[in-house]
Amino acid sequence: MKISRSRFLSIRGVRLHLREWGRDGAPRLYMLHGWMDASASFQFMVDALAGDWHVIAPDWRGFGRSAWSGADGYWYPDYFADLDAILRITEGENEAPVRLVGHSMGGNVALMYAGIRPSRVERVAVLDAFGLPDRQAAEAPGRYQQWLEELTEVPRPRIYPSREALAERLRRDNPRLDDARSAWLAGELSQPDGEGWRIAGDPGHRRVNPVLYRRAEAQACWRRVTAPVLAIEPQDAGLRERIGVSDDDHAAALACFASIEVRTVADAGHNLHHDQPRRIAGIVEAFFLSDRA
Numbered sequence: 001m002k003i004s005r006s007r008f009l010s011i012r013g014v015r016l017h018l019r020e021w022g023r024d025g026a027p028r029l030y031m032l033h034g035w036m037d038a039s040a041s042f043q044f045m046v047d048a049l050a051g052d053w054h055v056i057a058p059d060w061r062g063f064g065r066s067a068w069s070g071a072d073g074y075w076y077p078d079y080f081a082d083l084d085a086i087l088r089i090t091e092g093e094n095e096a097p098v099r100l101v102g103h104s105m106g107g108n109v110a111l112m113y114a115g116i117r118p119s120r121v122e123r124v125a126v127l128d129a130f131g132l133p134d135r136q137a138a139e140a141p142g143r144y145q146q147w148l149e150e151l152t153e154v155p156r157p158r159i160y161p162s163r164e165a166l167a168e169r170l171r172r173d174n175p176r177l178d179d180a181r182s183a184w185l186a187g188e189l190s191q192p193d194g195e196g197w198r199i200a201g202d203p204g205h206r207r208v209n210p211v212l213y214r215r216a217e218a219q220a221c222w223r224r225v226t227a228p229v230l231a232i233e234p235q236d237a238g239l240r241e242r243i244g245v246s247d248d249d250h251a252a253a254l255a256c257f258a259s260i261e262v263r264t265v266a267d268a269g270h271n272l273h274h275d276q277p278r279r280i281a282g283i284v285e286a287f288f289l290s291d292r293a
Contacts, residue, residue, distance in 0.1 A: 011082050027051075030100050040185070100114065111229070125230040174270075
């Protein structure tokens with residue numbers, strides 16, 4: 001297993017944790033994790049990379065070892081701003097475009113950022129990232145009401161009596177995880193809480209978001225992406241179906257990008273980098289190496 005190292009940055013008033021693998025000076029890959037996850041989740045994929053890379057993976061605010069935002073909550077544009085600030089610090093005066101890899105929410109952040117700052121991104125690879133279902137304006141009053149009600153309550157994390165119990169929960173959520181990988185993830189992605197363990201993340205993330213998702217806004221960003229895009233999707237599209245992103249929506253999303261390659265991976269679910277880390281690492285690495293051919 002490749003050993004990672006940690007550093008902490010003060011970003012917009014929040015202490016953010018960056019996990020890094022590989023030597024300084026090697027070509028950099030930025031890996032962006034998904035919702036209720038953390039940077040450690042990329043370990044299996046990083047282990048499978050054959051080349052010489054410097055991988056930098058932040059814990060988003062309120063996740064992993066990064067600090068919580070507190071009562072102000074979490075807003076999607078924060079991730080764009082945090083990524084932008086991280087790149088300014090880690091890249092220094094180097095204004096060359098960067099390589100982004102994102103899973104799920106992290107993939108959506110990467111794709112939108114690539115449209116917000118097209119000149120900043122050289123290539124972007126995303127793992128099962130397809131946006132959310134469009135929300136209608138008529139939902140706004142009820143959503144605001146629910147949000148106000150949830151603000152009066154202290155969000156409670158899900159507590160597991162042991163890390164072994166958490167590992168078992170991870171295997172229930174993803175039957176493709178073996179005992180060794182689920183145990184490792186449970187150890188890396190959890191924190192002690194009273195007499196038990198919880199996922200290392202602010203339970204405030206589970207509050208309903210009062211801001212409705214407008215797919216047209218995401219698509220407007222996607223249409224501005226000039227970087228080549230690699231979309232890696234699982235053969236099992238269960239999550240997309242469960243949250244209500246239709247095949248038509250998905251096709252319309254892919255059509256927004258000027259240059260996109262779609263790869264489908266068998267025997268994998270939403271967490272492709274856990275289910276098929278060697279396969280995913282090979283596809284991603286070939287994609288980023290092709291810019292040097």
